[in-house]
Amino acid sequence: MNxxxxxxxxxxxxxxxxSIALFELSSEERGALEAxxxxxxxxxxxxxIVREGDRPGRSFALLSGIASTYKTTRxxxxxxxxxxxxxxxxxxxxxxxxxxDISIAAISPCRVGFVQHEAVRALLRxxxxxxxxxxxxTLIDAAVVREWMLNTGRRDAYARMAHLVCELVTRLDxxxxxxxxxxxxxxTQPELADALGITPVHVxxxxxxxxxxxxxxxxxxxxTVHDWAGLASAADFxxxxxxxxx
Amino acid sequence: MNxxxxxxxxxxxxxxxxSIALFELSSEERGALEAxxxxxxxxxxxxxIVREGDRPGRSFALLSGIASTYKTTRxxxxxxxxxxxxxxxxxxxxxxxxxxDISIAAISPCRVGFVQHEAVRALLRxxxxxxxxxxxxTLIDAAVVREWMLNTGRRDAYARMAHLVCELVTRLDxxxxxxxxxxxxxxTQPELADALGITPVHVxxxxxxxxxxxxxxxxxxxxTVHDWAGLASAADFxxxxxxxxx
DNA sequence: CGAGCAATTGACCGGCGTCAATGGGCGTGG
DNA sequence: CCACGCCCATTGACGCCGGTCAATTGCTCG
Numbered sequence: 292m293n294x295x296x297x298x299x300x301x302x303x304x305x306x307x308x309x310s311i312a313l314f315e316l317s318s319e320e321r322g323a324l325e326a327x328x329x330x331x332x333x334x335x336x337x338x339x340i341v342r343e344g345d346r347p348g349r350s351f352a353l354l355s356g357i358a359s360t361y362k363t364t365r366x367x368x369x370x371x372x373x374x375x376x377x378x379x380x381x382x383x384x385x386x387x388x389x390x391x392d393i394s395i396a397a398i399s400p401c402r403v404g405f406v407q408h409e410a411v412r413a414l415l416r417x418x419x420x421x422x423x424x425x426x427x428x429t430l431i432d433a434a435v436v437r438e439w440m441l442n443t444g445r446r447d448a449y450a451r452m453a454h455l456v457c458e459l460v461t462r463l464d465x466x467x468x469x470x471x472x473x474x475x476x477x478x479t480q481p482e483l484a485d486a487l488g489i490t491p492v493h494v495x496x497x498x499x500x501x502x503x504x505x506x507x508x509x510x511x512x513x514x515t516v517h518d519w520a521g522l523a524s525a526a527d528f529x530x531x532x533x534x535x536x537x
Numbered sequence: 538m539n540x541x542x543x544x545x546x547x548x549x550x551x552x553x554x555x556s557i558a559l560f561e562l563s564s565e566e567r568g569a570l571e572a573x574x575x576x577x578x579x580x581x582x583x584x585x586i587v588r589e590g591d592r593p594g595r596s597f598a599l600l601s602g603i604a605s606t607y608k609t610t611r612x613x614x615x616x617x618x619x620x621x622x623x624x625x626x627x628x629x630x631x632x633x634x635x636x637x638d639i640s641i642a643a644i645s646p647c648r649v650g651f652v653q654h655e656a657v658r659a660l661l662r663x664x665x666x667x668x669x670x671x672x673x674x675t676l677i678d679a680a681v682v683r684e685w686m687l688n689t690g691r692r693d694a695y696a697r698m699a700h701l702v703c704e705l706v707t708r709l710d711x712x713x714x715x716x717x718x719x720x721x722x723x724x725t726q727p728e729l730a731d732a733l734g735i736t737p738v739h740v741x742x743x744x745x746x747x748x749x750x751x752x753x754x755x756x757x758x759x760x761t762v763h764d765w766a767g768l769a770s771a772a773d774f775x776x777x778x779x780x781x782x783x
Numbered sequence: 784c785g786a787g788c789a790a791t792t793g794a795c796c797g798g799c800g801t802c803a804a805t806g807g808g809c810g811t812g813g
Numbered sequence: 814c815c816a817c818g819c820c821c822a823t824t825g826a827c828g829c830c831g832g833t834c835a836a837t838t839g840c841t842c843g
């Protein structure tokens with residue numbers, strides 16, 4: 292836990308790349324990244340930003356708000372795969388996978404910056420090392436999904452919920468949005484149900500139990516962790532898979 | 538379903554790249570791929586090929602046999618994330634994610650070909666288009682895990698099992714290993730339990746039900762699908778996510 | 784101020800887990 | 814070539830976590 296709000300004003304892509312790259316960026320690379328033309332748009336909560344089956348010609352960076360990726364069965368059941376925090380580039384995969392296998396929705400009101408694939412390709416041709424960084428970013432996203440998979444497959448509802456809280460608070464803190472282990476929590480209980488693979492009713496029971504155990508509090512879309520060690524232990528949480536610090 | 542055994546003799550990496558690339562490979566690219574130095578090794582069933590926490594300096598292609606990636610909770614529970622068939626490169630991610638977040642085990646006896654990361658990096662520097670193809674390969678792997686996530690999160694045991702069968706038979710057929718919808722099936726029931734997020738006992742009940750419905754038969758490590766349409770329908774299976782045909 | 788959805792809780796149910804026992808396949812050693 | 818042991822396969826009995834149904838109480842927003 293060491294938030295770094297001093298980064299908040301930097302170019303979001305630059306901050307992201309800096310946190311992921313295994314080497315020091317050259318000033319040319321920095322300049323090229325900052326010069327990437329970006330078209331800003333606003334989405335309301337619950338709105339889809341892109342949809343399964345789309346063949347987008349652009350990717351987007353999340354500038355503010357929280358977004359989620361999800362898939363649905365033909366029967367209409369929804370499974371949320373991961374959440375995204377400001378600075379993330381949720382659909383970078385569309386650069387090389389033309390038709391999207393997921394939808395991405397705004398959870399809270401979101402500002403996003405669209406970047407044309409063509410511009411990204413030109414950037415990567417000019418600066419091949421950035422390609423490795425972006426590749427790495429998509430690999431980290433995949434690692435997060437794998438951890439979620441372990442979560443839904445092999446942990447009970449209580450540990451699952453605790454794990455989700457641990458991950459999101461950790462990631463929000465990494466971009467300065469969870470000072471004092473406290474953060475905005477825009478997800479409704481039906482929304483969380485889709486992320487955990489359980490029902491809204493059971494989400495409610497689980498949160499009630501987490502509160503009763505003194506691990507956290509959650510009221511009017513605001514979450515605070517009171518006992519990080521206890522929560523992490525209940526969650527079996529090990530943040531290595533997030534590949535945050537270097 | 539259209540197997541292509543005539544490919545069986547080609548260089549495995551070349552076959553894989555061909556099936557994934559969105560463009561026609563140049564003969565230089567083909568030559569460079571085939572010239573990639575590869576160290577062949579043999580693994581017994583149940584043996585780990587690489588382990589969570591490893592920092593390998595090489596990746597490997599699966600030449601024969603079936604392998605699986607899995608993660609474990611601290612409590613020792615295991616979750617299988619995906620299976621790999623001949624031609625796949627299961628741990629390509631290690632090229633840019635130094636420490637592995639997963640283990641990869643041989644399910645049946647496996648022949649694998651190790652390739653040094655340094656050699657891959659040199660290859661990609663010389664032929665940047667191949668980098669896009671490899672990147673794309675890791676993105677497809679991620680898409681498969683997402684589909685599994687939808688599977689374990691939002692489908693019941695019966696559909697989950699059916700879905701797993703559909704996926705594996707489809708992928709095996711794509712490399713010519715499931716003619717007539719019939720294939721080797723080395724996975725034990727405890728093994729399948731870890732893949733589906735249920736118990737071995739329930740795997741048994743589920744297979745019994747699938748047999749009773751006339752969808753498939755499975756004896757002495759050999760599986761045959763009798764009613765593909767029925768199985769795919771029970772599974773809610775749509776192979777788009779596998780990104781096979783172009 | 785009413786509509787609509789989220790939150791909360793109780794009662795009840797069912798899919799899947801747990802426990803336990805039996806049978807089968809296969810490798811190893813006598 | 815048979816006996817033993819080990820693990821997988823199979824099945825029944827029973828229990829519990831989480832699902833389903835339903836009612837009530839907030840919030841939030843038009």
